[in-house]
Amino acid sequence: xxxxxxxxxxxxxxxxxxxxxxxxxxxxxxxxxxxxxxxxxxxxxxxxxxxxxxxxxxxxxxxxxxxxxxxxxxxxxxxxxxxxxxxxxxxxxxxxxxxxxxxxxxxxxxxxxxxxxxxxxxxxxxxxxxxxxxxxxxxxxxxxxxxxxxxxxxxxxxxxxxxxxxxxxxxxxxxxxxxxxxxxxxxxxxxxxxxxxxxxxxxxxxxxxxxxxxxxxxxxxxxxxxxxxxxxxxxxxxxxxxxxxxxxxxxxxxxxxxxxxxxxxxxxxxxxxxxxxxxxxxxxxxxxxxxxxxxxxxxxxxxxxxxxxxxxxxxxxxxxxxxxxxxxxxxxxxxxxxxxxxxxxxxxxxxxxxxxxxxxxxxxxxxxxxxxxxxx
Numbered sequence: 475x476x477x478x479x480x481x482x483x484x485x486x487x488x489x490x491x492x493x494x495x496x497x498x499x500x501x502x503x504x505x506x507x508x509x510x511x512x513x514x515x516x517x518x519x520x521x522x523x524x525x526x527x528x529x530x531x532x533x534x535x536x537x538x539x540x541x542x543x544x545x546x547x548x549x550x551x552x553x554x555x556x557x558x559x560x561x562x563x564x565x566x567x568x569x570x571x572x573x574x575x576x577x578x579x580x581x582x583x584x585x586x587x588x589x590x591x592x593x594x595x596x597x598x599x600x601x602x603x604x605x606x607x608x609x610x611x612x613x614x615x616x617x618x619x620x621x622x623x624x625x626x627x628x629x630x631x632x633x634x635x636x637x638x639x640x641x642x643x644x645x646x647x648x649x650x651x652x653x654x655x656x657x658x659x660x661x662x663x664x665x666x667x668x669x670x671x672x673x674x675x676x677x678x679x680x681x682x683x684x685x686x687x688x689x690x691x692x693x694x695x696x697x698x699x700x701x702x703x704x705x706x707x708x709x710x711x712x713x714x715x716x717x718x719x720x721x722x723x724x725x726x727x728x729x730x731x732x733x734x735x736x737x738x739x740x741x742x743x744x745x746x747x748x749x750x751x752x753x754x755x756x757x758x759x760x761x762x763x764x765x766x767x768x769x770x771x772x773x774x775x776x777x778x779x780x781x782x783x784x785x786x787x788x789x790x791x792x793x794x795x796x797x798x799x800x801x802x803x804x805x806x807x808x809x810x811x812x813x814x815x816x817x818x819x820x821x822x823x824x825x826x827x828x829x830x831x832x833x834x835x836x837x838x839x840x841x842x843x844x845x846x847x848x849x850x
Contacts, residue, residue: 520815524552525808531566531579532792533559533706534671534724535607539579541828546815553808562705563792564668564693570795571595576809577796579607581670581724582693583772584795589765596797603772604842606816607792607825608756608832610747611675612725612733614713617641617658624649624744626737627787631679631686633720634662636699641718649737649744656718663712663721664695666702670792675722678788681777724790726829736788739781749832751786756835758785769798769845771838798848810849817842 536559543555561569563580567588570578573595583603584592592601613630615623620641625633629645632638638645642655665672672693679687689696701716703709706723713719714731725733725747735744745751759779763772773791780787794813800806815821822833834842 518814518818520546520550520553520811523550523808523811525804526554526556527576527809527812528556529566529575529577529579530556530558530561530569531575532563532581532607532670534563534581534609534727534790535559535579535792536706537726537829538607538825538831541824542812542816542821545821545824546812550811553812555812560705562665562667563670563673567795568668570601576800576805577794577813579792580795581790581792582673583763583770583793589767592797595801597799599798599848600767601795601797602767602770602845602848603793603795604813604817604845605771605773605791605834605838606794606813606842608752608834609749609790609792609829610725610752610755610786611671611678611722611788611790612728612747613720613722613736613788614710614728614731614733615720616713616716616731617656617718620650620653620655621732622650623653623732623734624737625734626744627679627682628686630734630736631683633660634664634679634700634722635687635689635697636662637686658718661716661719662700663709663716663719664697664700664702665706665709666695666704668693669695669706671706671722671724671790674790675788677775678777682787726831736786738783738785738787739778741781741783743783745783745786747786749826749830751784752789752832753835754782754785755780755787755789756791756832758782759789760791762841769848771841771845796849799850803850806849810846814843814846817846 539557547553566578567580569575571591584601589600626649639660641658641660647655672695676691680691701712703712706727709721709723710727713721733747735746737744759776760773763774765772817839825831826833
């Protein structure tokens with residue numbers, strides 16, 4: 475891909491400003507106001523690209539994808555991008571493996587069997603996982619009169635495994651001595667679809683509380699008895715509409731709902747989500763897996779390494795999954811161009827300003843750029 479470099483005050487900075495102004499005049503998909511701060515980082519000229527990109531998957535990426543598409547197509551006027559957030563990560567990967575998508579958005583990397591299946595559409599090189607979005611899994615709740623809530627990993631595991639069923643349970647009360655907790659029944663709200671957010675959340679529970687959370691990590695919720703909802707928006711809306719409800723969702727999607735402060739490691743400290751906390755968790759606990767696939771940047775998070783109070787205990791890394799070898803070279807060029815924008819400093823600032831996400835660290839962005847050089 476031959477793209478023209480421009481100065482820090484060049485064309486993409488200008489169109490990004492216009493795109494962000496347009497975003498800021500409305501609201502994000504969850505009803506929260508979009509931010510209007512404009513990134514000024516030097517960028518690349520994508521104006522010569524043309525074509526249609528069809529993609530979908532991760533609902534966690536939804537707000538970021540909307541902002542990325544707006545900023546990118548403001549310059550690449552010949553490009554149309556259709557991203558279907560209703561599929562969830564599981565549906566996104568399924569559709570990509572079926573050849574329906576140019577890339578999939580997924581909150582978890584390809585599994586071994588999916589990587590093998592990807593050779594059908596990608597050839598022997600298979601697909602690569604590129605981490606493009608960094609945020610956190612928020613534990614959201616709706617409990618009138620309780621505006622600040624601390625939850626340890628053990629208590630979270632017991633709530634979601636239905637071992638704790640009322641809000642005034644002694645375990646919750648011990649972690650919130652200043653709160654007046656009602657005897658309201660707890661309603662857990664979970665995903666009904668194949669969800670990367672579920673995968674991340676159950677990865678966390680399994681890693682930090684294996685004696686309580688005895689279910690294997692999965693993108694499908696493993697326990698019957700919850701209020702199961704389609705998509706992250708379904709979880710958020712159900713928690714919001716209920717009373718005594720608790721669920722989990724990507725932090726960028728929670729709107730006006732309150733998120734719990736999460737215990738850090740075995741300490742007595744509880745921390746709220748911040749973008750900086752997600753970045754620190756990525757640095758402390760994430761490591762690139764050796765999948766044997768050239769250019770693959772799938773990450774493995776060791777949640778037990780997140781022990782500092784400057785890190786958020788449940789980070790969420792979300793990916794663009796694409797072939798390194800497309801059947802159509804022109805389609806490869808336009809898809810590669812879009813992902814290169816998403817994984818640029820400007821693209822990461824666009825997501826941070828409009829979705830509240832944490833920028834992917836610069837060294838990882840550099841690795842993504844190297845991986846994209848393989849895409850043909």
